[in-house]
Amino acid sequence: MKIADKTITSLLPILLVASALRADPLPSWEETPAKTEIIQFVESTTDPESDSYVPPAERIATFDNDGTLWSEQPMYSQLFFIFDRVNELAPKHPDWKTQEPFASVLKGDYAKALSGGDKAIMELVAATSSGMTSEEYSDAVRDWIKTAKNPEKKMLYTDMVFQPMLELLTYLRAEGYKTYIVSGGGIDFMRVFAEEVYGIPPEQVVGSELQAKFAMQDGVPVMIKESSLDFIDDKAGKPLGIYQHIGRRPIFAAGNSDGDMQMLQYTTVRRSSDDDLPRFGLLVHHDDADREWAYDRDSHFGKLDKALDAASDNDWLVVSMKDDWVSIYPAASSASSKE
Amino acid sequence: MKIADKTITSLLPILLVASALRADPLPSWEETPAKTEIIQFVESTTDPESDSYVPPAERIATFDNDGTLWSEQPMYSQLFFIFDRVNELAPKHPDWKTQEPFASVLKGDYAKALSGGDKAIMELVAATSSGMTSEEYSDAVRDWIKTAKNPEKKMLYTDMVFQPMLELLTYLRAEGYKTYIVSGGGIDFMRVFAEEVYGIPPEQVVGSELQAKFAMQDGVPVMIKESSLDFIDDKAGKPLGIYQHIGRRPIFAAGNSDGDMQMLQYTTVRRSSDDDLPRFGLLVHHDDADREWAYDRDSHFGKLDKALDAASDNDWLVVSMKDDWVSIYPAASSASSKE
Ligand SMILES: [Ca+2]
Numbered sequence: 001m002k003i004a005d006k007t008i009t010s011l012l013p014i015l016l017v018a019s020a021l022r023a024d025p026l027p028s029w030e031e032t033p034a035k036t037e038i039i040q041f042v043e044s045t046t047d048p049e050s051d052s053y054v055p056p057a058e059r060i061a062t063f064d065n066d067g068t069l070w071s072e073q074p075m076y077s078q079l080f081f082i083f084d085r086v087n088e089l090a091p092k093h094p095d096w097k098t099q100e101p102f103a104s105v106l107k108g109d110y111a112k113a114l115s116g117g118d119k120a121i122m123e124l125v126a127a128t129s130s131g132m133t134s135e136e137y138s139d140a141v142r143d144w145i146k147t148a149k150n151p152e153k154k155m156l157y158t159d160m161v162f163q164p165m166l167e168l169l170t171y172l173r174a175e176g177y178k179t180y181i182v183s184g185g186g187i188d189f190m191r192v193f194a195e196e197v198y199g200i201p202p203e204q205v206v207g208s209e210l211q212a213k214f215a216m217q218d219g220v221p222v223m224i225k226e227s228s229l230d231f232i233d234d235k236a237g238k239p240l241g242i243y244q245h246i247g248r249r250p251i252f253a254a255g256n257s258d259g260d261m262q263m264l265q266y267t268t269v270r271r272s273s274d275d276d277l278p279r280f281g282l283l284v285h286h287d288d289a290d291r292e293w294a295y296d297r298d299s300h301f302g303k304l305d306k307a308l309d310a311a312s313d314n315d316w317l318v319v320s321m322k323d324d325w326v327s328i329y330p331a332a333s334s335a336s337s338k339e
Numbered sequence: 340m341k342i343a344d345k346t347i348t349s350l351l352p353i354l355l356v357a358s359a360l361r362a363d364p365l366p367s368w369e370e371t372p373a374k375t376e377i378i379q380f381v382e383s384t385t386d387p388e389s390d391s392y393v394p395p396a397e398r399i400a401t402f403d404n405d406g407t408l409w410s411e412q413p414m415y416s417q418l419f420f421i422f423d424r425v426n427e428l429a430p431k432h433p434d435w436k437t438q439e440p441f442a443s444v445l446k447g448d449y450a451k452a453l454s455g456g457d458k459a460i461m462e463l464v465a466a467t468s469s470g471m472t473s474e475e476y477s478d479a480v481r482d483w484i485k486t487a488k489n490p491e492k493k494m495l496y497t498d499m500v501f502q503p504m505l506e507l508l509t510y511l512r513a514e515g516y517k518t519y520i521v522s523g524g525g526i527d528f529m530r531v532f533a534e535e536v537y538g539i540p541p542e543q544v545v546g547s548e549l550q551a552k553f554a555m556q557d558g559v560p561v562m563i564k565e566s567s568l569d570f571i572d573d574k575a576g577k578p579l580g581i582y583q584h585i586g587r588r589p590i591f592a593a594g595n596s597d598g599d600m601q602m603l604q605y606t607t608v609r610r611s612s613d614d615d616l617p618r619f620g621l622l623v624h625h626d627d628a629d630r631e632w633a634y635d636r637d638s639h640f641g642k643l644d645k646a647l648d649a650a651s652d653n654d655w656l657v658v659s660m661k662d663d664w665v666s667i668y669p670a671a672s673s674a675s676s677k678e
C-alpha cells in the first residue's frame with residue numbers, strides 16, 4: 001500500500017504536465033468567446049491555486065436533455081416512441097380506432113393527437129407503459145431506440161446528439177465534475193441510453209416519473225409502472241428534482257428553453273454574500289436552420305423566451321449553434337459538419 | 340497524455356500486489372463465518388478472473404441507517420431531534436401547552452406523544468420543519484447533532500455509529516462499490532451528516548421526504564419544506580426509492596428490521612435464470628444487551644420478525660452484534676469494546 005501510494009504521489013507532476021499538454025478538450029467548438037468562457041470556468045474551478053477553486057464534491061453539473069444534448073424537432077423523441085408503441089399495441093385495442101387521442105395517432109395525425117394537451121399525452125403515456133414492469137418498459141425502449149429514426153433527418157435518435165455537448169460532458173468529467181441529466185422527459189426512457197450515449201449512469205438521471213409500485217410477481221420482486229404522474233421534472237420541478245435526487249446545488253447548469261429557467265436560477269443566483277462558489281449557466285440557442293433547426297420564442301417544443309430575456313441579467317452564456325459549433329452531430333453523420 | 344497513461348498502466352501490477360498485501364479490511368469483525376462470507380463475496384465480485392466478477396458500474400450497495408449504521412434505541416435519533424425542536428419552538432406556540440401531541444412532548448412524556456401514531460408524528464414533523472427553507476432545516480440539524488446526546492448512553496449520536504459497519508462501507512468503496520443510504524428517516528436529516536460520518540455524499544442518500552416547493556424569496560431561489568409527506572422510504576417504499584434514485588438493483592443490501600425486507604428481496608431474489616450477478620443480503624441482529632441493546636421480534640423500534648424468518652430461505656447473512664463484532668462503536672468510545 002505504501003509503495004503504491006508513494007508511486008502515485010510521485011506521478012502527480014507528470015499527470016499535471018500531461019493535463020497542460022492535453023489536446024483541445026472542445027474540438028467541435030469554434031474559437032469564439034463561448035469556448036473561452038467555458039474553458040476559463042472549468043480551469044479556474046479545478047486549479048487548487050485559483051481563488052475560484054471548487055472542491056470535487058461540489059462540482060455538480062446538470063444538463064437538460066431534449067434540445068440541449070440532442071435534437072427535439074419536429075417533436076420530442078419520446079413522443080415518437082409513444083406513438084410507435086400505440087401503433088404496436090393497437091391490434092389488442094380495437095376501440096382505439098375510434099377513441100381519441102388514439103384514433104389520431106393511428107391515422108398518423110400527431111398534431112391532432114397532441115391537441116388534447118397534457119391530458120391527451122398522459123392518456124397515451126398510461127396506455128403505453130402502465131402495468132408494465134420497469135424492466136419490460138426498459139426493454140421496449142432499448143429495442144425501439146436501436147432502429148427508430150427521426151422522420152425529418154432520417155437519422156437514429158442516438159445519432160442526433162450534439163457532438164460539442166458530448167465533448168463538454170467528457171471535459172467536465174475529466175476535470176472531476178459529476179454530470180447529471182435533469183430533463184422533463186421520462187426518467188426510465190432516458191436511463192436506457194444515457195450511460196451508453198452520454199456516459200451518464202442511471203443514478204445520475206433525473207426526469208419526470210409515473211407512480212410505481214413494488215409487487216411480488218410469481219415470487220419475483222418487481223416495480224410496476226402505474227398510470228398517474230408522480231413528478232413533472234420541468235420548470236420549478238427541475239430545482240425540486242435536483243434537491244430530491246442530488247441534495248446540493250449544481251455549480252454548472254445547461255438548458256435550452258424556458259423549462260430550464262428555474263434550474264439555471266437555482267444554480268447561479270447567489271443566496272447571500274457567503275455564497276461565493278463560481279457558477280455557470282448555459283443556454284443552447286437553436287439558430288442553425290441549415291444544420292439543425294432554428295427556433296426560439298415561438299416554438300411549440302423547446303420554447304426559449306423568458307429564459308432568453310433572463311440570460312443577460314443573470315450572465316448566462318447563450319451558445320449559438322450556428323456560430324459557436326464546428327459541427328452539430330458526431331462525425332459519422334458527416335452531413336452536419338460545416339464545409 | 341501518452342506518457343502518463345503508459346506510466347499508470349505499468350503501475351497496475353504494483354497496485355494489485357499492494358491490494359493483496361493490504362491489512363485486514365474488517366478489523367472490528369471477529370474471525371467468524373460472517374466476516375469470511377463478506378470478504379469472499381467482495382473478493383469474488385471484484386476479481387476480473389472470477390466467475391462472479393461484477394463490473395464496477397453494477398457494484399451498488401444500499402444500507403439502511405437506523406439500527407444498521409447507528410443505534411436506534413430507546414427511539415430513533417430523528418425523533419429526539421423533533422422533540423428538542425418542539426421544546427425550542429414552544430415559546431412561539433403557547434397553544435402547544437394544551438394541544439396534543441405537543442403537550443406530552445413538552446412534559447417529556449414521549450411515549451404518550453407517540454401513542455398518536457403516524458398522525459401525531461406527522462403533526463410534529465410538520466410543526467418543526469414545514470415553512471423552512473431546506474438550508475434553514477439543514478442548519479438546524481447541523482447545530483443539533485453537534486451537541487445532542489442519547490439519553491441512555493450519554494453519547495453524541497454521531498459517536499453511536501457501528502465501527503464494523505463503517506469498516507464495511509470503507510471496504511466496499513475501496514473495492515469499487517458505490518455505497519448508498521436507503522432509510523425510513525428523513526432525507527434532509529441524514530444528508531447533513533452522512534458525508535462526514537459515513538463518507539456517503541448527499542446524492543447517495545435516499546430517505547423519506549416531505550413535499551417541497553421552489554420559490555423566489557427576495558430574489559433568491561429556495562426550496563421550502565411543506566407539511567405533507569411526499570414519500571415514505573420504508574418497507575415496499577425502499578425498493579421504490581432505489582428504483583427512483585438509483586435506477587438499478589443493488590447487488591448488496593444491509594438492514595436490521597422488517598422495514599428492510601423488501602429491499603433485501605429486491606436486491607437478492609433472482610428475476611430469471613439470466614439474472615446471474617452475485618447478490619448479498621445482510622441483517623444486523625441486535626443481540627448484545629451489554630454493549631448496545633438486545634431486541635428483535637417484539638421491539639417497537641426496529642422490529643425484526645418476518646425478515647428474520649425470511650433470512651434463511653433467502654440465504655441472507657444474519658450478523659450477531661455479540662458474536663461477530665469485536666467492538667460496537669468507534670474507538671474513542673472505549674466502553675463499547677469487549678474486554
Ligand atoms: Ca429542453
Ligand SMILES: [Ca+2]
Nearest residue numbers: 403405406596
Ligand atoms: Ca433500521
